[in-house]
Amino acid sequence: GDSVTQTEGQVALSEEDFLTIHCNYSASGYPALFWYVQYPGEGPQFLFRASRDKEKGSSRGFEATYDKGTTSFHLRKASVQESDSAVYYCALGPLNTGNYKYVFGAGTRLKVIA
Amino acid sequence: GPKVLQIPSHQIIDMGQMVTLNCDPVSNHLYFYWYKQILGQQMEFLVNFYNGKVMEKSKLFKDQFSVERPDGSYFTLKIQPTALEDSAVYFCASSLGLSNTGQLYFGEGSKLTVL
Numbered sequence: 001g002d003s004v005t006q007t008e009g010q011v012a013l014s015e016e017d018f019l020t021i022h023c024n025y026s027a028s029g030y031p032a033l034f035w036y037v038q039y040p041g042e043g044p045q046f047l048f049r050a051s052r053d054k055e056k057g058s059s060r061g062f063e064a065t066y067d068k069g070t071t072s073f074h075l076r077k078a079s080v081q082e083s084d085s086a087v088y089y090c091a092l093g094p095l096n097t098g099n100y101k102y103v104f105g106a107g108t109r110l111k112v113i114a
Numbered sequence: 115g116p117k118v119l120q121i122p123s124h125q126i127i128d129m130g131q132m133v134t135l136n137c138d139p140v141s142n143h144l145y146f147y148w149y150k151q152i153l154g155q156q157m158e159f160l161v162n163f164y165n166g167k168v169m170e171k172s173k174l175f176k177d178q179f180s181v182e183r184p185d186g187s188y189f190t191l192k193i194q195p196t197a198l199e200d201s202a203v204y205f206c207a208s209s210l211g212l213s214n215t216g217q218l219y220f221g222e223g224s225k226l227t228v229l
Contacts, residue, residue: 043220104157
């Protein structure tokens, strides 16, 4: 079945460090790819998406580029802040071929130390 | 931005009892979802719902689970009877469409504790 793999379970950085969270997917079709962020005690919030190969999604300084060749959608940010501490989820969207669900990765917990 | 409201935020019940989790989705949204998250673990898909029907459900959506949205009111998840392994945070989500550009809006979750 369709799946999303996030390599890092936890990432600890200092403020102004560069962030990379790796996301790879496996899907039978050509799904949209998403990043969501979840703060403690809240539901996940949409960060951004990309719908086709080579498209870059971005928001709040975070960005990721859809790479169909390597089936990846890695999250990057040039300079993290303490307020970025949260859990980040990569997800793939419905394929409209009898598959109607969004599939989430296991999540990566980011802790940024001031 | 658009809000999904979930009631209750926390419920504690005894094993074997029935529980109903309520969700008020974004007003013009057509697709509704329930996800389950055990503390500190992955968000896992349970079910989605459109036009009065279940579109797709996962293996986690056991026979004891049911969903409905009578007459445009709350979208509900009912568990009857509950089991210890049902303890988790249940997130409701809604989306406007199913196109590749759609996004999910999540509620803040209903934490269920089964004793």
